[in-house]
Amino acid sequence: MNLTKIPLVDLNAQYAGIRREINQAIQRVLNNTSFILGKEVSDFEQAFASYVNATGAVGVASGTAALFLALSACGIGHDDEVITTAHTFMATAEAISQTGARPIFIDIDSKTYNIDVDLVEDAITNKTRAILPVHLYGHPVQMDQLSDIAKRHNLWLIEDAAQAHGAKYKGQPCGRIGHIGCFSFYPGKNLGAYGDAGAVTSNDEELLKKIRSLRNHGRMTKYEHKEVGFGERMDALQAAILSVKLQYLEEWTEARRDIARLYNRLLADSDITIPCELQEARHVYHLYVIRTLQRDKVLDHLRSKGIGAGIHYPIPLHRQPVYAKQINANVFLPVTERIAKEIISLPMYPELNEKQIHYVVQTIKEVV
Ligand SMILES: *Cc1c(COP(=O)(O)O)cnc(C)c1O
Numbered sequence: 001m002n003l004t005k006i007p008l009v010d011l012n013a014q015y016a017g018i019r020r021e022i023n024q025a026i027q028r029v030l031n032n033t034s035f036i037l038g039k040e041v042s043d044f045e046q047a048f049a050s051y052v053n054a055t056g057a058v059g060v061a062s063g064t065a066a067l068f069l070a071l072s073a074c075g076i077g078h079d080d081e082v083i084t085t086a087h088t089f090m091a092t093a094e095a096i097s098q099t100g101a102r103p104i105f106i107d108i109d110s111k112t113y114n115i116d117v118d119l120v121e122d123a124i125t126n127k128t129r130a131i132l133p134v135h136l137y138g139h140p141v142q143m144d145q146l147s148d149i150a151k152r153h154n155l156w157l158i159e160d161a162a163q164a165h166g167a168k169y170k171g172q173p174c175g176r177i178g179h180i181g182c183f184s185f186y187p188g189k190n191l192g193a194y195g196d197a198g199a200v201t202s203n204d205e206e207l208l209k210k211i212r213s214l215r216n217h218g219r220m221t222k223y224e225h226k227e228v229g230f231g232e233r234m235d236a237l238q239a240a241i242l243s244v245k246l247q248y249l250e251e252w253t254e255a256r257r258d259i260a261r262l263y264n265r266l267l268a269d270s271d272i273t274i275p276c277e278l279q280e281a282r283h284v285y286h287l288y289v290i291r292t293l294q295r296d297k298v299l300d301h302l303r304s305k306g307i308g309a310g311i312h313y314p315i316p317l318h319r320q321p322v323y324a325k326q327i328n329a330n331v332f333l334p335v336t337e338r339i340a341k342e343i344i345s346l347p348m349y350p351e352l353n354e355k356q357i358h359y360v361v362q363t364i365k366e367v368v
Contacts, residue, residue, distance in 0.1 A: 006347045006356050008308035009188045013351035014252075018244060025240040037216070040236035044243045045199070048183075051166075051246060054176040054201040056208040059234030060215050063162040063184020066198035067095035067132075069232060070180040073210040074156045076101050076129050083123050084132040084160075085115040086316040087336045091184075092134055092160050093317045101129070105318045107333040111276040113137065113289070113343075116335070117145040121153075130156035135164035135174045137312070138190065138256075138284035139277065143169045143177040150178070158182065162198075163286035165190045166253045170280045175201045180211075185242055190256070190286050191249050193238040255350035256285040259357060263288055263346065266361040271368050273342075287312055290364075291342040298367050299344055305363045310345040 015022065029040060041059045049057035060066050076082060078100035084092055086105040093103040106123050109116045115133045131150055133141040141159075150157040157178030161167070164174040165183060175181025185197040200211050213219060218229030260283070264274045273291035277283040289312065292298050302309040316336045317323055346360055 005306040006308060006352075006360060008310050008345065008347050010349050010351060011187060011192070013349065017351070018248065021244045022241060025244050026237060029236045029240050035236050037233050038236055040239040040243070041234050044234075044239040044246070047243060047246055048199055049201060051249070052173045052175045052181065052201045054173075054181065055203040055205065056201070058200045058208055058211045058215060059239060060198045060200060060211075061232040061234060062196040063160075063182060063186060063189075063198040064091040064095055065215070065230070065232035066162075066182035066184065066200045067091060067158070067160060068098050069211050069214050069230070070158050070182050070200050070207075071095060071099045071101070071130065071132075072214055073207050074130060074158070074179070076156070079127060080129040081125060081127040082130045082132050083115075083120055083128060085134055085136070085336075086318040086331075086333055087113060087313065087339065088134045088136060088160070088317065089162070089313065090317065090320070091162070092132065093323065096132065102127075103132075103317070103323070104128070105316075105323075105331055105333060105336075107335045108339065110335050110339065112139050112141075112278065113339060114139060114141045117142050117149075120146065120149055124149075124153055124155070128153070128155060130158055132158050132160060133178075134160040134162075135167055137275070137289050138164050138167050138286035139275070140164065140167045140169035140174050140281045140283075142278075143172070143174075147177065156180075161201075162186075162189065164284060166249055166282070167284045168282035176203065179204060180207060185238065190253065190284055191242065191245055194241050195235070195238055197234050197238040197242065199234070252350040253284050256348060257283070259348060259350075259352050260285045260288055262354065262357050263361065266358065267364070270365060272364065285348055287345045288348040289343050289345050291339065292344065292368060293342060294368060295342050295344060298364055301367045302344070302346075302360070302363055307360055307363060308347055311343060312345050314340060316340050 080101040161175040162184035181201040218227035
């Protein structure tokens with residue numbers, strides 16, 4: 001075993017364990033040459049909907065497409081406002097902007113790093129159409145409070161569950177609590193394809209139907225288009241691969257949770273702030289994120305020892321050049337800005353072993 005090189009994510013280790021099944025699935029698609037949508041995709045959609053406990057799922061080309069199509073299906077567009085978090089991947093806000101709407105960034109909770117649900121109501125204006133929370137790192141947002149606000153103000157509630165496959169809040173799977181859930185199957189996600197892919201989940205048949213049409217050029221039948229749609233379909237190779245991997249997702253999630261528990265235990269006697277897992281939450285640890293005031297020192301040291309640590313995300317979205325100039329010039333988000341300077345993502349993948357975890361922690365403790 002190589003202790004001197006521990007990546008942030010190891011997709012090779014995962015493939016090694018399921019190689020035969022994956023290769024068979026790929027061969028099956030090559031043999032039947034139905035490469036876009038078709039039975040592979042609808043089979044995966046059914047399996048994934050049932051995993052999320054939703055009425056239906058629609059396979060799309062990426063997580064970004066899932067978010068964009070979800071917002072579009074809700075009729076969100078020019079001059080509308082969508083309340084979201086700045087402490088997330090660019091795609092969350094990008095999808096809002098792509099519709100012509102404006103992302104309204106509010107601050108995060110200092111424990112979960114998710115949108116601060118107590119600040120949402122104050123941000124609502126007569127232009128607000130939706131709330132878009134992100135279950136960041138795999139820790140669920142406090143959805144009951146958001147559901148209540150959405151209901152009272154007649155807003156859409158769209159979940160960015162790109163990092164939260166299998167996460168639960170009060171026993172409810174992320175992605176089925178709001179009106180729509182948006183998932184990414186980017187290779188490094190907890191459920192990852194071997195290319196770009198995503199899905200939308202919902203219990204609303206009308207919304208599912210609308211998104212099914214939008215992803216496929218607004219088609220009703222092969223030759224009839226009832227609206228201007230998009231080319232955002234899932235392909236069959238990704239669906240076949242995802243169907244194999246979905247069967248292992250719970251096992252992999254439990255492995256991630258075990259790794260997080262061991263990290264927590266080993267770091268407990270240090271100055272490092274470990275991730276929080278609320279009582280009512282099932283965290284799926286897409287990322288294991290610690291905080292320290294000596295961030296850059298710790299990060300440099302980890303990297304010098306061959307440990308693939310990362311920062312998710314160093315620049316909050318309201319500070320990104322594209323947004324800082326336009327619309328959010330005077331937005332100040334104190335918690336978001338402070339935390340962005342203190343976070344480090346440690347190696348996290350189901351195959352990470354105990355020796356490697358001890359080595360990562362020991363390396364951190366050489367600094368703090
Ligand atoms: C990965 C990710 C996305 C985008 O997904 P893609 O499949 O890469 O388009 C959106 N939001 C969050 C929070 C993500 O982590």
